[in-house]
Each structure stands twice: as C-alpha cells, then as structure tokens.
Amino acid sequence: MASSGYLGVDVGSVSTNLVLIDEAGVLKEKIYLRTQGDPIGAVKEGMRHLVPCARDMEILGVGTSGSGRKLAGVILGADCIKNEITAHAVAANYKVPGVQTVIEIGGQDSKIIILRQGVVIDFAMNTVCAAGTGSFLEQQAARLGIAIDEFGKLALGAVAPVRIAGRCAVFAESDMIHKQQMGHRIEDIISGLCDALVRNYLNNVGKGKVIKPPIVFQGGVAANAGMKAAFEKELGTQVVVPEHYDVMGALGAALVAAEERRRKDGQSKFRGFEAVDRDYATRTFECKGCSNLCEIVNITMDHETIARWGSRCGKWDSL
Numbered sequence: 001m002a003s004s005g006y007l008g009v010d011v012g013s014v015s016t017n018l019v020l021i022d023e024a025g026v027l028k029e030k031i032y033l034r035t036q037g038d039p040i041g042a043v044k045e046g047m048r049h050l051v052p053c054a055r056d057m058e059i060l061g062v063g064t065s066g067s068g069r070k071l072a073g074v075i076l077g078a079d080c081i082k083n084e085i086t087a088h089a090v091a092a093n094y095k096v097p098g099v100q101t102v103i104e105i106g107g108q109d110s111k112i113i114i115l116r117q118g119v120v121i122d123f124a125m126n127t128v129c130a131a132g133t134g135s136f137l138e139q140q141a142a143r144l145g146i147a148i149d150e151f152g153k154l155a156l157g158a159v160a161p162v163r164i165a166g167r168c169a170v171f172a173e174s175d176m177i178h179k180q181q182m183g184h185r186i187e188d189i190i191s192g193l194c195d196a197l198v199r200n201y202l203n204n205v206g207k208g209k210v211i212k213p214p215i216v217f218q219g220g221v222a223a224n225a226g227m228k229a230a231f232e233k234e235l236g237t238q239v240v241v242p243e244h245y246d247v248m249g250a251l252g253a254a255l256v257a258a259e260e261r262r263r264k265d266g267q268s269k270f271r272g273f274e275a276v277d278r279d280y281a282t283r284t285f286e287c288k289g290c291s292n293l294c295e296i297v298n299i300t301m302d303h304e305t306i307a308r309w310g311s312r313c314g315k316w317d318s319l
Helices: 039-054 069-076 084-095 134-144 148-156 169-181 186-204 225-235 245-264 273-277
Strands: 003-011 015-022 027-034 057-065 101-105 110-116 119-126 215-218 280-286 295-301 304-309
Touching: 003 039, 003 069, 003 084, 003 245, 015 039, 015 245, 027 039, 027 245, 039 057, 039 069, 039 273, 057 069, 057 084, 057 245, 069 273, 069 295, 069 304, 084 101, 084 110, 084 119, 084 215, 084 245, 134 148, 134 169, 134 186, 148 186, 148 225, 169 186, 186 225, 215 225, 215 245
Parallel strands: 003 057, 101 215
Antiparallel strands: 003 015, 015 027, 101 110, 110 119, 280 295, 295 304
C-alpha cells in the first residue's frame, strides 16, 4: 500500500536541502546539495535524488523555506512558503520540545531565535560579517590543509588555546596567520578561533538576548565539535545538536506543510516530480508605473509566466 508524506525544501545561498517525512513526522529521506549559484538546478537535482524514495509515496503537502523559498515554491507548487526563522523554530521545537534558544549557523549567515512556550518571541540575524559561518570555516580549513570534517575534532585536542581576534573575518584570518608564525600548535589555534567566533556571535547576533536552556545548535556549522564545545564553555550549559541538524530548515518547512494540511484539509498544489523536467527561467524588469521603479521578478515555465513578485503596491504580484 502506498504511503503518504510531506516534502520540505530549504534553498539557501550555499546549500539546498530537501526532506521527506511521513504522516507521523518521521524523516524518511534527506538530501543535502550545494546550491552553486543555481537554485533552480539544485532543486531539480534534489528532486531527482528523491524519486526512488518517493516513488510509492503520495505527497500530501509541500513547504519551502530559505532565501530561495519563493522560487522553489513556484517550481514545486508549494502549499506554504515560510521564512527561515519560522522553519528553524518549528523543527527545533519538534526535535527538542521546550527549546528556548536556537543557535543556527549556516553557510553564509547566522541567526538566533528565542522561544518561550513554543512561540518565537525574538530573533536576530547576522548577514554582514562572514566570521563563524560555514564558508569561512571551510576557507580556513583549506588554508591549513585540514579536512573540514577534522577541523572541529582538532580543536578538542587543544592544550593551551590562543586568543584570536574574531570580531571580523579578515582580522581573524590575519591573527591566525600571525599565531602560526609564532609557532603555536594548530590545535590551539583552531580552538582559539572557535572561541573567538563564538564570542563574535554572542556579542553581535546574540546581543541583548536572554539565552536560556534548552539550547539547540543547528545548521551546517553544528557539525563542528569545536564550535559546540566553545558555545558550551562560553554559556556554561549544555548545547544540544539535534539529529538532522544540517537540514532543519527543510524539516521545519515539511512540518509546517503537514500542519497546514491538517488545518485546511485541502488538495495539495504540488506539481509532481515530473515538474523538474519542465523548462524554468527567471528574468527581471523595472516597473515604470510610479517613482518607486520596483524591480519585478518574472518566473516562466516552458516559456509561460507562472509567477511574479517584487512590486511594493502588489500590482504585479501573483504567486
């Protein structure tokens, strides 16, 4: 007998993640891909990877999140399109009921979400400085000739962590090079870097926030054991890295889609897996209807317009 479930898609600047969950919310399959500047191609590739698992599954609903959520929503026929804050909060609360603080650090940005009784009451994002994000850590690992998978483990082997200036990605890298030239052990430098990046996060993203446990650490950087240990040292409490920490945005989108279905009990707008074989294109044009000169995004499928957005007045919007 065919099973039923929900699809969640999180399209970010660095990675595109897709998950399939069953009606009980159990994750059945997850896909983690590099976006590589081509969100349409990444969504298509991810959907093709899901086909073997989803062949006998009826998709009851689709949710999208991330910076490319609108685009993914149009391509797939999403039933709900939610921002990253909502998606990550829902997934964190599902995995760790009663969570009060969510630390999320991805490829190019980081965020903090404060929840009380399962409701988001505050949040902040840092999209200005790359220090502490996945891309920065990968860059440093490559510069040191260390596999990113080993980067965090080496930090745990530190004997005397050195102090690194972590207020800026450029300063942090310069300070690391200086400490290397002084002869410090790589383990001590990496541990010092993790400490610096955690201080940077708490002073900028977490500034003014009341950080209470349970604390959940998710996003790609949560795989870094050194960063987890640095957060625990700085906060003086346990930090939980949940199962599927790397695809929590997609999981949250799928869970929201499931809730939407239960609430509305309607037919899903999902276009089906064959939708990935259609020809999609994006173009923009400037609306000259008023002095705002809004940039309008136009999405076509097989050369026919299927969605537009970008106008402040809503004149062009259709999704």
